[in-house]
Amino acid sequence: MARTLFITGASSGIGAATARKAVAEGWNVGLFARSEDKLSALVDELGEAAMALPGDATDLAQQQKAVASLAEAYGGVDAAFANAGAGSSGGGTEGADPAEWEKMVQLNVMGLLWTAKATMSHLRESKGHLLLTGSAAGRTHISGSVYSATKWFVHGYGGNLAEEMREFGGRCTIIAPGMVDTPFFDEAKPDKLKPEDIADAVLYALTADPRACVREVFVMPNG
Structure with missing residues (x-):
């Protein structure tokens, strides 16, 4: 029986690449994002x-409504990928735009918390898997970077989730990429990682033997 994966930030980049990879590996996928037209196009591509x-x-x-609809459609939710996120234009502490900070924290921190909250009862039932998009920036100090700090949160909370979920046989994995060539950046990064590289890391964690919890996967550009 096919398993089911809920993906936030699914309309492009890492989320869309993960959806394609998961469907190719036999999963059902729930695609959650604000861009309804892009989601519809991806569903047309991926099918039933x-x-x-x-x-x-x-x-x-x-998020709760979406997860409930997905569970009803496919008979449950086996995994979730809290992938939605945003960056900032920088500026350090003095020069940054406070409104930009607030928007970024709402998505990178609260949005991720809402994914965990919305899916946890389903993942408890399925002894499922929660994946979070962290970052190499969440394991180093970058001058004045609030974005980096939001990813530090992801890595800290992800470890706490892994401890919580192991109590019912579930798993939590942080996927931590370096720079990826996605619409996240205003300019193309052709010499960096591709979204498909990160999708491969997600499927690696998902398909690990149930006895093993792959807690963090770092994927860095080579060269």
Whole structure:
């Protein structure tokens, strides 16, 4: 029986690449993002194994509704990938835009918390797997970077989740990429990682033997 994966930030980049990889490996996928037109196009590409779930990751009720719809459609939720995130234009502490900070923290921190909250009862039932998009920036200090600090949160909370989920046989994995050539950046990064590289890391963690919890996967550009 096919397993089911809920993905936030699924309309492009890492989320879309993971959806394609998961469907190719026999999974059903629930695609959650604000861009309804992009989700519809991806569902047209992937077929009956994919379900478009338009919504805002910073809204807990919208995530809960989406996860419930996905569970009803496919008979449960076996894994979730809290992938939605945003960066900032920098500026350090004095020069940064406070409104930009607030928007970023709402998505990178609260949005991730809402994914965990919305999916946890389903993952408890399935002894499932929660994956979080961290970052190499979440394991180093970058001058004045609030983005880096939000990813430090992801790594810290992800470890706490892994301890919580092991109590019922579940697993939690942080996927921590270096720079990836995605729409996250204003300019293309052709010499860096591709979204497919990160999708491979997600599937590696998901398909590990149930006795093993792969807690962190770092994927860095080579060269």
